[in-house]
Amino acid sequence: MSGSSDSSMASDICSQIQSVFSSSSSSSSSPSPLDVLLRELSAAAASSSKIFVHGVGREGLMLRGLCMRLCHLGLPAHAVGDVTAPPIASSDLLLSSAGPGGFSTVDAIAGVAKSAGARVVLLTAHPGAGRGASSVADAVVHLPARTMADGEEEEELEEAVRLPMGSLYEGAMFVLFEMVVLKLAELLGQSPAQMRSRHTNLE
Numbered sequence: 104m105s106g107s108s109d110s111s112m113a114s115d116i117c118s119q120i121q122s123v124f125s126s127s128s129s130s131s132s133s134p135s136p137l138d139v140l141l142r143e144l145s146a147a148a149a150s151s152s153k154i155f156v157h158g159v160g161r162e163g164l165m166l167r168g169l170c171m172r173l174c175h176l177g178l179p180a181h182a183v184g185d186v187t188a189p190p191i192a193s194s195d196l197l198l199s200s201a202g203p204g205g206f207s208t209v210d211a212i213a214g215v216a217k218s219a220g221a222r223v224v225l226l227t228a229h230p231g232a233g234r235g236a237s238s239v240a241d242a243v244v245h246l247p248a249r250t251m252a253d254g255e256e257e258e259e260l261e262e263a264v265r266l267p268m269g270s271l272y273e274g275a276m277f278v279l280f281e282m283v284v285l286k287l288a289e290l291l292g293q294s295p296a297q298m299r300s301r302h303t304n305l306e
Contacts, residue, residue: 116274119266123248123275136226136244140198140283143224143242145290147196148178155191155221157183157212158200161269162226165276166200172284175298176291183212193220200226201236202272203252210235228253228272246279248272 127135134142147154154173156166166182173180181188183197191197197216201209204227213223213236225240228250237243251269266274288298 116266119271120248120274120278123246123271124278126247127245133230133245136246136279137282137286139224139242139244140279141286141290143196143198143222144173144178144283144287147222148287148291150194151179153189153191153195154178154180155183155188155195155197155216156180156199157197157209158226159206159208161273162200162202162276165273165280166198168277169198169280169283172280172298173287175301176284176287176293177297177301191216191219191221195219195221196224197221198224198226199236200276202228202246202248202250202269204229204231204237205235207235212236213239226276246272246275248275 124136144154146152154170156170157163158166170180170182195216197213199209199213213225217223217239222241223236223239224242224244225236226244226246227237228246228248229252230237230243230245248271249266249269250272253269287293288295
């Protein structure tokens with residue numbers, strides 16, 4: 104890796120992220136991550152439901168970035184834990200992430216949302232985990248990327264650059280969310296100018 108140029112390293116990383124979506128599209132047994140998220144978010148938008156996002160660590164940061172763009176699209180989106188987040192209700196949607204299949208905090212938040220009657224959607228690399236958030240989720244978004252829980256010693260990659268500690272899953276989340284925003288903007292008839300008009304001016 105020390106001899107790699109910047110562009111070569113970037114290309115290797117992008118190729119690894121692209122392979123996640125190639126793996127996802129090759130599975131005919133389940134809808135693509137993009138299709139599931141578009142269906143859930145467009146349904147929430149059509150019913151004027153509040154949208155909540157929650158994840159831990161870098162997964163949470165990716166979801167907060169999506170939350171920001173959903174607000175730019177004019178949707179009532181909130182990050183769990185923010186002091187301005189309202190209570191979740193039966194008409195609302197929780198979008199959560201647990202790459203390894205579950206985290207204690209994500210599982211607990213999903214359980215609270217489910218008990219309030221809200222719809223729960225889980226983004227994960229391990230949909231068969233069958234515990235916590237995945238056991239209560241109404242829909243699962245399968246993003247087949249390596250997470251930190253998969254272990255560094257397994258499945259040696261051929262790429263020159265090996266992303267550490269679950270970064271492949273989180274990088275795939277970023278790309279997936281950008282695709283979601285582009286498609287949602289089309290579905291909702293939101294122009295780039297309209298989205299920019301909702302960006303904060305308190306910077």
